[in-house]
Amino acid sequence: MIKWPYLPQDLGLEITKSEGAYLYTKEGFKILDAAGGAVVNNIGYGREEVAEVIKESAINNTYVLPPFLTPEREELLDELRDHWLPPHLTRIHLSSGGSEANESAVKMAIQYQASRGKPEKKIILTRSLSYHGTTLNMSGISGHAARKRGMESYLPGAKTIETPYPLRCPLGSFHPGAKGYYLDNLKKVIQHYGAENIAALLMEPVNGSSGGAIYPPEGYWVEAQKILIENDILLIADEVMTGFGRTGFKFSCEDYEIKPDIMIAGKGMSSGYAAISGTYSTDKIANSIMDAGYLVMFHTFAALPLSCAAANSVLQILRREKLCEKVTPLGARLKQKLTDALDEHPLVAEIRGKGLLIGIEIVKDKEKLISFDEQERITDQIISKGLEEGVLLYPGGTGEYRDIVCLGPPYIIGEEEIDLIVDTLVKVLNHIQVKYN
Ligand SMILES: Cc1ncc(COP(=O)(O)O)c(C=O)c1O
Structure with a gap:
């Protein structure tokens, strides 16, 4: 019997605790929520x-x-x-x-x-x-x-x-x-x-x-x-x-x-x-x-x-806590680090956005902006690999337009979390590149 959700999904995890910017699985694995759930959480989890x-x-x-x-x-x-x-x-x-x-x-x-x-x-x-x-x-x-x-x-x-x-x-x-x-x-x-x-x-x-x-x-x-x-x-x-x-x-x-x-x-x-x-x-x-x-x-x-x-x-x-005032400088730092690390990456067409809503568009051919075939489910692969590495990324795109990774972390993240997001994305995209080369 399929217990949950209604239709089976690759990402099924049991989360038993969420605190600050992190989620914890039943097995005790710690995941940085770089997606703020569904770009929902601004103040961090677990506030009494x-x-x-x-x-x-x-x-x-x-x-x-x-x-x-x-x-x-x-x-x-x-x-x-x-x-x-x-x-x-x-x-x-x-x-x-x-x-x-x-x-x-x-x-x-x-x-x-x-x-x-x-x-x-x-x-x-x-x-x-x-x-x-x-x-x-x-x-x-x-x-x-x-x-x-x-x-x-x-x-x-x-x-x-x-x-x-x-x-x-x-x-x-x-x-x-x-x-x-x-x-x-x-x-x-x-x-x-x-x-x-x-x-x-x-x-x-x-x-x-x-x-x-x-x-x-x-x-x-x-x-x-x-x-x-x-x-x-x-x-x-x-x-x-x-x-x-x-x-x-x-x-x-x-x-x-x-x-x-x-x-x-x-x-x-x-x-x-x-x-x-x-x-x-x-x-x-x-x-x-x-x-x-x-x-x-x-x-x-x-x-x-x-x-x-x-x-x-x-x-x-x-x-x-003046959290909204932190969004612009935090976002600028995150975007700059992403740009430094990934702008030249052969699969990255664009890193865009302002504040803590950032999109990274992934393509097969950077020159001609050709996307991977939809059946390859590149975004899903990226999200799965990100989770393996301990970071929750958010999937973007409509099927027709596809393979966009969204970042929308809580406004309470710091330098450590920014580095973890960037390092993870580099690892994940390198993995995809090796697989398809
Ligand atoms: C711009 C926008 N509008 C509407 C919705 C739908 O909101 P909800 O899922 O709370 O019904 C979403 C959800 O992602 C959204 O991003």
Whole structure:
């Protein structure tokens, strides 16, 4: 009998303890979590302070209907508004994960357009390379081929713009015309579907695991948002992976100096101590939906008091220990060491990213940027070998675009962990190179 997970996987391990930046197997093997789980954990594992507030809240306020206020909810809302959210995003809707929060964002965009008398504006544009979650709608509209397999006949189709991908720009790698090319594509897609039919563009400001820390050409997002505004199309930023300091900014939209109409964040919001995520919007959007008398329905476990208490405690730790301020220098050191060690490596096409979200793209042919065959499952081999060496790396890519290793360690790592990550990657990539040469 297969005990766990639902389908067998190569990586099955039993983890019996997690502490700081490390996981420990049943056999006592120590693994550095260079992935922060699923790029979730920012403050390190096993903090008693967070566990205490979870316990207290579970006893004090076990379950309270989501629309009611509780002290745990109130404190989290204050924390978010006073210290984290861009000031124009005043309205907060809480859910339990990134997919749910993205679904809420899409519903809000559609309801907003309907509430202002534009029900025909109902297309949600997404990007060719993207991941927004695992519900049916998010699976359908994401640009992630591997996670749609076997369901293509059922899923809603994605209406996409091209994801700016400087390394693989059709004009040529890092072509100076890349920004113009991708902005033209946005304009063409809007023209194709008709602005009058489009509610919003849903995008990750920086690709998470779908592409591994892909940044668009400089200045792309500011101009892209102008085009959206001219066409009366909302901008929805999925910061599920990038939110709460991951790229060195509270949210990556701040880095680009853009103002999304709706923003989503999850993962780092609770560092994995509880299941919680948020959909944040402007007053204008929320009031319009409210005035029309529409409902923004909650999930039963949304805003569970213990989850709010956990998130509030995590966010306070991030501030008190100034952990977000450490992300930029730590990330720069990690990236520099990776570049020194691997830039010339024949299998490494690019080392990219900012802060503690870094992607390393692996290819068979560095010159022509040709990937290994999908059947070789190079990423899986890298992750397995990394684990053997005592480092958990995160797999990236969509199947179509593949063999990307993501790094997203907790913000508490130090020099020792940085060296271990770099040395392990060198060992693992040398191993792959010897095997395929
Ligand atoms: C950018 C992004 N959006 C959405 C999701 C989905 O979040 P969840 O798995 O919590 O539903 C993820 C998860 O990896 C993500 O990285």
